[in-house]
Amino acid sequence: MKLTLERARELLAETTDDPKLLVHATNVRGCMEAFACRFGQPPDEVEHWGAVGHLHDYDYQRFPEEHLAHTESELLAAGVDPADVRAILSHGWGICNDVKPETDLEKSLYCADELSGLVWAAALMRPGGISDLEPRSVVKKFKDKRFAAKCSREVIRRGAELLGLDLADAIAVCIEGMKPHAAETGLLPRPATAAAPVPPP
Numbered sequence: 001m002k003l004t005l006e007r008a009r010e011l012l013a014e015t016t017d018d019p020k021l022l023v024h025a026t027n028v029r030g031c032m033e034a035f036a037c038r039f040g041q042p043p044d045e046v047e048h049w050g051a052v053g054h055l056h057d058y059d060y061q062r063f064p065e066e067h068l069a070h071t072e073s074e075l076l077a078a079g080v081d082p083a084d085v086r087a088i089l090s091h092g093w094g095i096c097n098d099v100k101p102e103t104d105l106e107k108s109l110y111c112a113d114e115l116s117g118l119v120w121a122a123a124l125m126r127p128g129g130i131s132d133l134e135p136r137s138v139v140k141k142f143k144d145k146r147f148a149a150k151c152s153r154e155v156i157r158r159g160a161e162l163l164g165l166d167l168a169d170a171i172a173v174c175i176e177g178m179k180p181h182a183a184e185t186g187l188l189p190r191p192a193t194a195a196a197p198v199p200p201p
C-alpha cells in the first residue's frame, strides 16, 4: 500500500525527535506536495508524495554518518511499499548510494531535499517570512555560496535539471509548497518588534 501521511508521521516519530529535523521533514513534505501538483497528480497522490517527503530522512538522527544504510530493511519490515522505499533511497544518489532518481516523484525528492533548506533559510531572514519571498531573491542566495553553505548548490542544480525545470521555476514550486506549513516551520511574518533570527550556517 502506498505510504500515507499518517503512517509516515508514525514511522518518523519512532526515530526522530530533533525539532530541526522535524522542520526539515515538513519543508520537504510541502515541496513534494507542490511538485506533485506541478506534475499534474491527483489529490491522493499529492498526499502520497508529501508522505514520502515527510519520511525521507527516517534514519538520519540515529545514523548521521551512515545515512540511508538503515532505511531499506526497516521500512520494508514496517510494510512500506518497496517503490516508496526506493524513492527514499534515491535522494542519496551520488552521496550515500547509487540509486538514481528515475520517476518524477524521485527526482522531486532529490531536488527538494537541498532546495527546501535554501528556501527555508532565505525566508527565515525576512520580516515577512515566506509570505512575500520571491524566487529571484532565492536565486541570489543560491549564487552566494556563503549563505546556507550546507545546502549543496550542485545537488540543487542537478535536481532541477533532472526535473527539466529552470532553477527559478523549481524555487517557485518549493516556495508555494512551503507556504501552507509556515506556522509549523517558523516562517510566518514576524511582528515588527521581534528580533531577527540568527542566520543559519
Ligand SMILES: [Fe+2]
Pocket (backbone or CB within 6 Å): 024, 028, 056, 057, 113
Ligand atoms: Fe533530507
